[in-house]
Amino acid sequence: MSDLIRWLNLCRLPGLGARTLAEIADVIHCPDALPEVMVRAKPRGKAVCERLEAVWGSDRLLDERDVSSLHWAETPGCALIPLYDAAYPALLRTLTDPPPVLYVKGQVEALHGLQLGLVGTRKPSPSARQATDLFAAALTEMGVTVTSGLALGVDGLAHAAALRSGGCTVAVLGGGVERVYPRQHQALASAILDGGGALVSEMPPDTPASARLFPRRNRIISGLSAGILVIEASERSGSLITARLAAEQGRDVYAVPGAWNNPQALGSNRLIKQGAKPVDCVDDLKEELQSWFSFWAAANPHAASGMCQARVAPGEAAKEADETAHAAADVLDPAMRALLSEIDHSVTSIDALVARLNRPAHELSAELLRLELEGWVSSVPGGVVRLR
Numbered sequence: 556m557s558d559l560i561r562w563l564n565l566c567r568l569p570g571l572g573a574r575t576l577a578e579i580a581d582v583i584h585c586p587d588a589l590p591e592v593m594v595r596a597k598p599r600g601k602a603v604c605e606r607l608e609a610v611w612g613s614d615r616l617l618d619e620r621d622v623s624s625l626h627w628a629e630t631p632g633c634a635l636i637p638l639y640d641a642a643y644p645a646l647l648r649t650l651t652d653p654p655p656v657l658y659v660k661g662q663v664e665a666l667h668g669l670q671l672g673l674v675g676t677r678k679p680s681p682s683a684r685q686a687t688d689l690f691a692a693a694l695t696e697m698g699v700t701v702t703s704g705l706a707l708g709v710d711g712l713a714h715a716a717a718l719r720s721g722g723c724t725v726a727v728l729g730g731g732v733e734r735v736y737p738r739q740h741q742a743l744a745s746a747i748l749d750g751g752g753a754l755v756s757e758m759p760p761d762t763p764a765s766a767r768l769f770p771r772r773n774r775i776i777s778g779l780s781a782g783i784l785v786i787e788a789s790e791r792s793g794s795l796i797t798a799r800l801a802a803e804q805g806r807d808v809y810a811v812p813g814a815w816n817n818p819q820a821l822g823s824n825r826l827i828k829q830g831a832k833p834v835d836c837v838d839d840l841k842e843e844l845q846s847w848f849s850f851w852a853a854a855n856p857h858a859a860s861g862m863c864q865a866r867v868a869p870g871e872a873a874k875e876a877d878e879t880a881h882a883a884a885d886v887l888d889p890a891m892r893a894l895l896s897e898i899d900h901s902v903t904s905i906d907a908l909v910a911r912l913n914r915p916a917h918e919l920s921a922e923l924l925r926l927e928l929e930g931w932v933s934s935v936p937g938g939v940v941r942l943r
Contacts, residue, residue: 558583562637563621564610566655570603571596573652580639580655620759624658627733627760632748634659646670647778650804654757654775660732661753665723668700669847672776672801674794675709675786676819681933681940683787683819686811687712690784693837695722699844702727702780704772705740705754709786709794714743714752723752725779729772730764732756755779773797774804781847782807784834788822795822798831807843809834894922895931895941904938 562583565571578595582588589611596604616622628635636642636657644666647653659666671694675683691701691713701717703710705726717724726747730736732754735744744754757775758768773796777783783801785808788794798808808831813820827833834840887895897903897911905923909916923939926932932939 558639559625559635559637560614560616561611562639563624563656564613564617565607567618567621568603568606568610570599571607572599573655575599576655577638577651577653580637583637583639623761624759627658632660633732633760634663636663644779646780647775650774650778652774653778654771656757658732658756658758658760659753660755660760661748662723662751663753665700665725665751665753666755666779668723669698669844670700670702670725670780671844672702672780672783672797673709673713673786674703674773674776674783674788674797675823676788676792676794677706677708677710678819679708679712679787680813680817680819681935681942683709683811683813684712685942687786688716689837690786690811690834690840691716692720693840695720697841697844700725700752702776704729704769704776704797705735705737705744706793707737707739711740711743713786714747718746718750718752723747723750725752726754727772727775727779728754728756728758728764729766729768730756731758731760731762733760734763736764769793770796770800774800777801777804777806780806781844782809784840785810785823785826785831787811787813787817787820788826789819790821790825792822795826798826807832809840809843811835891922891926894919895926898926898932898939898941902935902937902940907938 565576565579575596579592582591589608593604593608596607610617624635627633636659638648638653638655642663643657673687673691675687679687687709694701695717700723701713702725703713705711705714705728714724714726724747726744728736735741747754755775757771773793777797777800783798783806785794785798801808808826810823810826810831810833812827812833812835813824832843894908894912897908905916905919908919912919923932927934931943932941
């Protein structure tokens with residue numbers, strides 16, 4: 556009987572939680588290890604031990620869902636990775652309650668790069684969108700895999716920005732990998748696979764997404780990652796759950812400071828008060844990740860060799876982007892440049908612009924429309940914000 560059949564049967568036993576399974580994983584290869592396994596399962600109660608003993612020697616799968624999952628795993632590009640397997644991500648294995656099984660669609664190798672989780676609100680402000688693009692692109696340039704939850708808002712923006720920068724990205728789902736949620740991100744999920752990334756879940760492939768599974772998904776995002784960067788989060792954002800789990804797992808928690816009057820940033824600002832490391836620029840993140848680069852390179856010498864070759868250094872990337880933006884602004888006429896210089900990355904009202912520039916509102920409105928069409932600003936409730 557294969558170890559995998561024994562393991563899948565154990566995973567189905569009521570009363571055997573992830574922590575107990577993690578203790579059993581290191582002896583699953585030994586058919587004669589039942590007495591030791593019983594000792595480890597004893598605290599779970601007599602009934603659990605009896606069920607465990609009954610299934611230990613079974614030579615067939617006890618649940619039809621696992622039969623379907625094994626057939627699914629035979630499809631090219633699909634993998635079922637049990638906790639005891641060498642292909643199981645090393646950082647995730649260190650959790651006290653690691654997922655007993657991972658279902659992976661795409662490149663399993665994507666799970667073994669140095670990862671950072673990018674999470675945030677489902678309704679990001681323009682400045683949060685800009686920050687997501689900037690940090691996801693910079694991480695990709697550093698050779699770091701961007702990991703997130705494929706949700707609307709910051710999650711999806713982070714995946715897309717990593718792909719645009721030529722990197723791979725990992726999406727952890729709150730359902731099965733064959734039931735992409737939300738449906739609006741079906742195309743994004745396909746792009747992640749085409750870009751050499753992966754979709755990951757601890758649930759069987761055809762499991763529908765549900766709210767009760769999202770906290771479990773969040774612990775995998777943080778568990779796979781060296782740290783979590785919260786771009787923008789309201790006081791009740793699910794991103795705060797991910798940040799809390801990351802802290803409990805011993806991961807670093809970073810947050811981008813938001814405007815004091817932005818309700819979408821109240822949660823992320825509170826994280827900073829509670830000890831999360833504020834990240835104002837790409838170089839801050841580069842310095843914080845340096846120790847992780849060393850740790851990961853030592854643990855993965857083959858994969859790490861040349862990891863950052865042919866990449867632009869983060870500081871140089873930010874400088875280059877800044878220089879490009881200034882060069883592009885130079886093509887605007889003087890009046891447009893003056894208007895752009897008065898627009899903040901937080902909301903700037905039309906009345907404020909009229910007062911600052913001493914120009915009529917109808918003239919400014921026409922020029923703002925042109926700036927918006929060219930991608931310099933975005934109209935939002937209460938005024939406009941600068942995008943670059």
